[in-house]
Amino acid sequence: MNQQEANILTVDGLSVSYGNFQAVQNISFDVRKGEIFGLLGPNGAGKTSTLSAIEGLLKPDSGAVTVDGYNSIEKPLHARASLGVQLQSTSFQPELFVIEVLQLYAGVYGLSLSKDDILALLRDINLEDQAFKKFGQLSGGQQQRVSLVISTIHNPKLVLLDEPTTGLDPQSRRQLWERIEAIREKGHAVLLTTHSMEEAESVCDRIAIIDHGKIIAIDTPQEIIDKHRDDPEVISVSRRGKITLEDVFIALTGKAVRQ
Numbered sequence: 001m002n003q004q005e006a007n008i009l010t011v012d013g014l015s016v017s018y019g020n021f022q023a024v025q026n027i028s029f030d031v032r033k034g035e036i037f038g039l040l041g042p043n044g045a046g047k048t049s050t051l052s053a054i055e056g057l058l059k060p061d062s063g064a065v066t067v068d069g070y071n072s073i074e075k076p077l078h079a080r081a082s083l084g085v086q087l088q089s090t091s092f093q094p095e096l097f098v099i100e101v102l103q104l105y106a107g108v109y110g111l112s113l114s115k116d117d118i119l120a121l122l123r124d125i126n127l128e129d130q131a132f133k134k135f136g137q138l139s140g141g142q143q144q145r146v147s148l149v150i151s152t153i154h155n156p157k158l159v160l161l162d163e164p165t166t167g168l169d170p171q172s173r174r175q176l177w178e179r180i181e182a183i184r185e186k187g188h189a190v191l192l193t194t195h196s197m198e199e200a201e202s203v204c205d206r207i208a209i210i211d212h213g214k215i216i217a218i219d220t221p222q223e224i225i226d227k228h229r230d231d232p233e234v235i236s237v238s239r240r241g242k243i244t245l246e247d248v249f250i251a252l253t254g255k256a257v258r259q
């Protein structure tokens with residue numbers, strides 16, 4: 001298998017603008033089969049804009065996105081069929097029963113799942129007993145679990161997760177990490193954004209740090225730490241002697257809080 005075949009996603013020279021403002025500037029990276037890849041960056045760095053361009057929701061100024069061998073401009077339907085996208089909980093109709101939400105999205109993806117199939121999916125996320133509760137009555141974490149299951153219901157090659165664990169308690173977060181790893185075990189790939197350095201270190205095989213629309217580091221979390229551990233700026237921001245990914249991240253992106 002050559003590198004091109006090993007890639008589920010290739011982003012090549014992608015740029016995205018809003019009017020005159022260039023939010024993503026000529027970024028390139030790839031996500032390989034069986035890989036969990038993290039996009040890290042301060043607020044406003046361009047992470048969501050990058051995901052939106054990959055999803056085909058934003059038209060890039062330039063650059064190419066290839067998903068499972070399909071160019072997203074030339075073969076948008078093929079490219080999209082290989083993608084699973086986690087929707088915000090607010091995208092789901094709160095008045096529908098949980099089981100109906102899953103049935104609806106199974107239908108959207110052209111799947112005919114029986115009631116038992118859907119209950120099995122809910123059992124998988126410990127929500128079988130909530131099947132006949134209204135979606136809007138689930139807790140935030142429960143809604144997030146449902147939305148993750150929906151993003152993988154059609155068995156996509158690549159799952160895109162925008163800050164999947166924000167707002168989850170530690171138990172739910174660990175469980176979600178296990179689910180993300182289970183997606184990888186199936187030979188699929190995951191591209192996620194996160195502000196959690198712990199998450200990046202725990203689940204991501206490789207990460208890209210993006211700032212002001214540009215990639216400033218790309219490698220395994222450990223390699224990035226090792227490469228920068230002796231930088232004076234990293235040592236100066238380090239809090240407890242041991243150099244962490246967060247120290248390197250802050251040293252590379254600056255201490256200033258973004259607007």
Ligand SMILES: Nc1ncnc2c1ncn2[C@@H]1O[C@H](COP(=O)(O)OP(=O)(O)OP(=O)(O)O)[C@@H](O)[C@H]1O
Pocket residue numbers: 018021023041042043044045046047048049050
């Ligand atoms: N629809 C829009 N119109 C104009 N500017 C936008 C729009 N969406 C995003 N931006 C700007 O583009 C830049 C990148 O935003 P983006 O949402 O991609 O960042 P992000 O890295 O996902 O940030 P966060 O961590 O805060 O979610 C920001 O400066 C943002 O203000």
